[in-house]
Structures are given as structure tokens and as C-alpha cells.
Amino acid sequence: MELNGGSVVAMIGKDCVAIASDLRLGNQAVGVASNFDKVFPVNDKLYYGLPGLATDVYTLKEHLRFRVNMYRMKEEREITPKTFTHLVSSTLYEKRFGPFFIEPVVAGLPTATELDPHPKPFISTMDTIGCITTPKDFAVAGTAQDKLYGVAEGLWEPDLEPEDLFETISQTLLNAVDRDALSGWGAVVHIITHKEVITRTLRARMD
Amino acid sequence: MVAAKSVEAPNIGFDFSNYARNQFFGERLQGIPKATSTGTTIVGVIFGGGDSGEEYGVCLGADTRATGGPIVADKNCEKIHYLTPQIRCCGAGTAADTEFVTNLISSNLELHALSQGRPARVVTAMTMLKQYLFRYQGQVGAHLVLGGVDVTGPQLFTVHAHGSTDKLPYVTMGSGSLAAMAVFESSFRENMKREEAIALVARAIRSGIFNDLGSGSNVDVAVITKNGTENMRNYEMPNERGIKSRNYKFRRGTTAWTKEAVRSLIVSEEIKSTTGAGKDQGGVEVVPVPTGAGAGGEEGMEIDT
Numbered sequence: 001m002e003l004n005g006g007s008v009v010a011m012i013g014k015d016c017v018a019i020a021s022d023l024r025l026g027n028q029a030v031g032v033a034s035n036f037d038k039v040f041p042v043n044d045k046l047y048y049g050l051p052g053l054a055t056d057v058y059t060l061k062e063h064l065r066f067r068v069n070m071y072r073m074k075e076e077r078e079i080t081p082k083t084f085t086h087l088v089s090s091t092l093y094e095k096r097f098g099p100f101f102i103e104p105v106v107a108g109l110p111t112a113t114e115l116d117p118h119p120k121p122f123i124s125t126m127d128t129i130g131c132i133t134t135p136k137d138f139a140v141a142g143t144a145q146d147k148l149y150g151v152a153e154g155l156w157e158p159d160l161e162p163e164d165l166f167e168t169i170s171q172t173l174l175n176a177v178d179r180d181a182l183s184g185w186g187a188v189v190h191i192i193t194h195k196e197v198i199t200r201t202l203r204a205r206m207d
Numbered sequence: 208m209v210a211a212k213s214v215e216a217p218n219i220g221f222d223f224s225n226y227a228r229n230q231f232f233g234e235r236l237q238g239i240p241k242a243t244s245t246g247t248t249i250v251g252v253i254f255g256g257g258d259s260g261e262e263y264g265v266c267l268g269a270d271t272r273a274t275g276g277p278i279v280a281d282k283n284c285e286k287i288h289y290l291t292p293q294i295r296c297c298g299a300g301t302a303a304d305t306e307f308v309t310n311l312i313s314s315n316l317e318l319h320a321l322s323q324g325r326p327a328r329v330v331t332a333m334t335m336l337k338q339y340l341f342r343y344q345g346q347v348g349a350h351l352v353l354g355g356v357d358v359t360g361p362q363l364f365t366v367h368a369h370g371s372t373d374k375l376p377y378v379t380m381g382s383g384s385l386a387a388m389a390v391f392e393s394s395f396r397e398n399m400k401r402e403e404a405i406a407l408v409a410r411a412i413r414s415g416i417f418n419d420l421g422s423g424s425n426v427d428v429a430v431i432t433k434n435g436t437e438n439m440r441n442y443e444m445p446n447e448r449g450i451k452s453r454n455y456k457f458r459r460g461t462t463a464w465t466k467e468a469v470r471s472l473i474v475s476e477e478i479k480s481t482t483g484a485g486k487d488q489g490g491v492e493v494v495p496v497p498t499g500a501g502a503g504g505e506e507g508m509e510i511d512t
Contacts, residue, residue, distance in 0.1 A: 001240045003232070044472050052240075053232075093307050097346065098225030101232070101240060127243040131303035133273065133281040146278060155455050167457035174462070189464075197470040203463040 001052055001101050003028060005182030006038055007142025008049030009173050010107040010123040011156060013165035016193040017121045019047050019107040020173045022144075022204075023186035025054055034185040034206070042068055043078045044197065046108035047190055048088070051142030052128075053101035060102055063091060081108030081122040085132055092130035099128045103141040109192055138172075144180035151176045162191050166200070174204055241276045242301050244348075246421015248383030249286060249297035250391070250411045251354045253361045253376045255432075257398035263361045264401065264432035265354035268408035269297045270383065270416050271441070272423035279423065285440070287429045291316050291327050293436060294355030295429045296336075299381035300368060301348035308349045312336055329355040329362035333372055341370025350380050356433045383415025383422040390414045405430065409443055416445070 005026045010019040025036035039049040040061055048064075050057045067087055071079050079087070085106050092100060104126055110119035125139035126132045133139070137156050140148035151172045160168055170189055177183040187202040249269045256263035273281035288296045288309035294316075298305025312335045316327040333353055340347055351366040365373045365380055377395050379387040390411040399407065408428055415422040426443040429436060 002236055044470075089303075093303055094222045095225050096221050096303070098223050098227075098229050099240075100225070101229075103240075127275060127280070127303065128240050129242050129301075129303040131243040131273070131301075131306060133243070133284065135281070149278065157451070157455065160456070163459050164456055167459060167461050168455075170462040170464075171457055194472070196472055199468045199470070200464040201466040203465050 002143060002182060004052070004054040005143050005180075006036070006051040006054075007140070007144040007148060007173070007177055007180065007183040008038055008051045008105045009138065009140045009148050009152065009169060009176075010049065010105045010125070011138045011152070011160075011165060011169045011172070012121045012123055012136065012158075013160040013162060015109075015121065016162045016165060016191060017107040017109060017123055018162075018165050018169045018189060018191045019049055019105065019123075020169050020187060020189040021049050021051065021142075022173065022177050022183045023188060024182070024184050026182060029181075031185060037188055039188065039190060042084055042108075045111070045192055045194075046079070046081050046084060046106070047192065048084070048107070049105040049141070050102050051105070052103060056100040056102050060091070060100055060104075064088065067091065078111075080110050081106060081124070082110070084108070085122075085124045085126070085134075089126055089130035089132050092126065092128065096129050101128060103127055103145075105139050105141050107139075107190075107192065109194060143182040144176045147176035147179045148172065162193050162198070166191050166198070170200075170202055174202065178205055242303060243273050243275045243280045244301055244421075246272060246274045246383070246419065247286065247299040247381030248379070248387050248412055248415025248419060248422040249299050249352045249381050250379045250387050250408055251297065251352045251363045251377065252391070252395065252399070252404050252408060253354075253363050254399040254401060254404035255361070259398045259400045261400050262432055262434075264356060264404075264430060265361045265363055266401075266404040266408050267295055267297050267352060267354050267429045267431070268412045269427045270412055270422040271425045271427060272416075272421070273302050274421055282424050283441070285427065287427050287438070289313060290332050290353075290355070291320065293326065293357060293431060293433075294329055294332055294353070295431060295436065296332070296354075297352040297380070298349060299352075300350040304347045304349045304368075305351065308336065308339065308347060309351075312339070326357060328357040328359065329353065329364065330359075333362075333364045333366060336366045337370045337372050340366065340368055345369040352378055352380050354431060356431050361431075379411065379415075381415070381419075381422065383412075383419030386414040386418040387411035401430065401432075405439075405442075413443070413445060 008021040021038040025033040107123045123139045124134045138152040187204045191198045251267045255261045269286035271283045273284040290313045320327045345368045353364045365378045377391050412426045425441045428439040428442040
């Protein structure tokens with residue numbers, strides 16, 4: 001986990017979610033890449049982040065792409081955030097005694113259904129063997145996890161509008177990774193609302 | 208002709224293909240990442256019957272803190288897992304293991320009940336759990352308090368990760384088990400009333416929450432009788448956070464960004480009317496209807512307003 005570095009944070013706002021990650025890829029102390037994005041889309045309104053060992057980021061990303069494509073073909077519909085979370089969890093638990101060194105973070109907006117016409121925005125995270133946590137406020141993972149917990153606990157408040165959520169999640173991520181040697185070297189934030197997905201690359205400290 | 212090898216490994220059971228690689232990483236780096244554990248206080252009591260005059264049942268309780276090392280990973284997790292409509296299982300130890308083992312046995316119990324044509328018994332759940340856990344020699348870190356009501360009456364068991372079980376009228380497990388057991392040993396009586404049992408369980412869990420570092424947040428309670436199960440999620444919340452007195456919202460525009468990409472999810476729509484007496488239709492003469500007496504005559508009839 002401490003080989004490549006990297007952190008991800010997700011937050012819930014008013015009818016929107018945001019997920020952000022840093023861009024560093026390193027080999028312990030040596031920085032190798034500053035464009036290593038760790039957040040990927042599943043579909044329009046569902047994104048997930050994979051902080052941890054970089055080789056497992058690629059493996060898991062491709063594995064999940066396969067599983068989601070199979071789901072889409074069999075079910076003839078898009079996967080929901082909650083189901084995707086359980087899909088990732090089962091994939092991780094399969095390797096219970098030789099786990100992937102990844103602690104995924106999932107963020108998405110469920111689509112309205114008849115049973116649930118006003119679904120709440122969804123975020124979740126899990127440990128390396130797939131124990132799901134579904135917080136109501138924010139989810140953090142990666143080498144700067146402890147710092148992210150602290151900053152997010154202080155800055156987050158409920159019902160933030162998309163633009164305010166952007167400020168809060170950006171400041172949370174930037175300030176937490178500035179205190180972590182293995183994370184940083186740039187940051188990307190995705191804000192997901194029902195209308196649009198805004199992706200912004202932040203100006204961050206490059207040391 | 209060589210048969211193509213399957214791309215996917217079989218989806219049944221555990222996959223050990225990363226084991227060797229992870230041992231190597233464990234030596235090279237600071238060690239393997241710590242899995243989330245539920246430090247926990249979980250308890251169970253049997254109540255009712257005998258002198259109390261009330262029907263018998265089982266009352267289970269749990270705290271709601273999940274830890275990852277010294278950090279609290281989840282402030283309000285659910286540790287009372289569903290097995291069958293009349294059986295519940297509290298889980299301590301490695302959180303993923305308790306979650307998956309209870310899901311697996313719950314699934315198998317439902318199949319078992321369907322094939323046997325009668326509701327599953329608590330001893331069946333206990334036997335399935337212990338045989339599974341023994342097979343993995345304690346590597347599946349699930350320490351459970353299993354309770355339920357079936358045709359043989361109220362049953363309460365503990366199941367340890369290595370596969371041993373105990374059958375008792377009152378039990379506690381987890382890092383807060385000593386704190387909770389202290390409460391039980393002083394206040395437990397046989398044949399308690401339902402309200403008494405719930406109060407005792409809540410006290411035992413509170414004792415764990417406040418005295419044990421691995422337990423915290425809220426009290427969850429589940430009461431099982433032969434008529435059904437009542438799940439009281441967050442029965443007590445003695446650790447509610449105070450309201451923040453200051454607002455920490457940032458002024459919009461505080462954060463500097465270098466690139467922005469907006470992906471609009473709304474496809475633009477253009478509505479073109481082609482039905483009825485639309486003015487767009489070619490070859491149709493627009494004949495104004497004269498106003499006058501008659502139904503709707505006063506306001507006149509305007510086509511396509």
C-alpha cells in the first residue's frame with residue numbers, strides 16, 4: 001500500500017456527489033508520474049476510485065470493466081451504485097487470503113425508480129477484503145487517509161450545493177495530501193449532478 | 208485443436224493466486240494492510256417464560272463502531288446480521304469475514320429450509336457456521352453471537368473463529384465482552400420480562416461503548432420471539448455529535464483549477480409539432496372560427512395557441 005502512494009476522497013452534497021483523487025504515482029520516495037488518475041467512470045452517474053498498489057489499480061479496473069459489461073449485457077440496464085459496490089466487494093473477498101492492495105471508493109447518483117422516486121446520493125468505501133462502509137457524509141482512502149479523515153470531519157457539512165461541494169472537497173483533498181509525502185503531485189475532482197458531470201484539474205503543490 | 212482456456216477463474220470459493228506475491232510485498236514493505244475489524248461489544252440474553260408470564264425470546268445487542276487499526280472506519284455500522292426471519296447473528300472480529308460468512312450461511316439456510324419444507328433451526332445455523340469456520344482453521348476471523356427462536360424454543364450460542372461453540376443463557380463477545388459481562392453477571396436473572404431484557408442488553412452495550420476503546424457510537428438491539436423479530440437499529444444514540452457553531456463553507460472561487468471539462472447528461476431536445484391543426488403543416492388552410500353564440504363561442508376557438 002505504501003509503495004505507489006495516492007489518495008481518494010468522496011463526498012455527498014445536495015443531490016450531487018463529488019469524488020476526487022491526487023495524481024501521484026511513485027516508487028516509495030521517488031516520484032514517477034504526475035498524471036496517474038485513480039478515478040474511473042462506470043457510467044454517466046457512477047464513478048469509483050482505486051487508491052493503493054498501482055498494478056492492482058489496472059488489474060481491478062479491467063476486471064471490473066469486464067464484470068460491469070457482463071452485467072449490462074445480461075440485465076440490459078445500467079448497474080446501480082449499491083449493486084456496483086457489492087460487485088466490487090465480492091471481487092475483493094474472492095481474494096480474501098491474498099488480497100488486492102486497494103481500498104476502493106464508489107460515488108454515484110442512483111436513477112429514480114418506482115419504488116424509490118427520490119433516491120439519495122450514494123458513496124461507499126471498503127477495506128482491502130471487501131468490508132463495505134456506506135457513510136452519509138464522506139468516504140476516504142489511500143496513504144493520506146488519516147489526514148483526510150481529520151480535514152473532512154472538520155470541513156464537511158450537509159446539503160452543499162455542487163459549487164460549494166467542489167470547494168469543500170478540493171480544500172479537503174489539497175490540504176490533507178500536503179501533509180502526506182506519498183500523495184499529491186496534482187489533483188482531479190469530478191462533481192456528479194443529475195444534469196452534468198464537471199471534471200476539474202486543480203492547481204496543487206508539486207513538491 | 209487446443210480448447211481455449213477460460214478467461215475467468217471459477218467464481219466459487221476463495222482464490223489464492225495472489226498469495227505468494229503478497230507475502231513478498233509483506234516483507235518488502237511495512238506489512239500487509241490492516242483489514243477493518245469490528246473491535247466490538249456484542250451480547251445476547253434469553254428472556255421470558257417461567258414466572259415472568261411473558262412469552263420467551265432472545266434479545267441481541269451490539270455497538271456500531273468499526274475500526275481499521277486505531278482509526279474508526281465506520282461510526283455507524285450494522286453488526287446484527289440477518290440469517291433467517293427468526294434467527295439473527297451478531298458478528299465480531301474481521302468485519303468482511305463476519306459479513307460474508309453470515310450471508311453465505313443465510314443463503315444456505317434458506318435453501319435448506321425450502322428443501323426440508325420447514326423453518327430452519329438455530330442449531331442448524333450453528334452447525335453450518337462451525338463446520339465452515341473449522342475448515343478454515345480460524346483464518347476466517349468471525350466471532351459470532353447467534354440467537355433465535357425455533358420450534359424447540361429460544362436458543363443462544365457463541366461461535367468462535369476456530370469453530371468452537373457454547374450454548375448459554377447469556378453471552379458476550381468482542382473486545383468489550385468483559386465490560387458487558389460485568390453488567391450481566393451482576394444483573395442477569397432467569398425469566399426476565401421483555402422490557403427488562405432490553406434494558407439490560409442496552410446497559411451492557413453502553414458499558415462496552417464507554418469503557419472499551421474498540422467499541423463506540425450507538426446501541427443496536429434485536430428482539431426475537433416466536434412471532435417474529437423486532438429490529439431496533441440505533442435503539443440508543445448516546446454519542447450524538449454536537450452541532451457545529453461555525454460555518455466552514457469556502458467562498459466560491461477559492462480553489463484554483465487549471466482545466467475544466469463539463470459532460471452534459473441532458474441531450475438537447477427540439478419539439479416539432481406535426482399533429483392536429485398545427486400551423487407548421489403545409490397544405491392546411493387555417494380557417495378562423497367566428498366568435499358568437501354557442502358552446503365555446505364567446506372566447507372563440509383559436510387553433511394552436
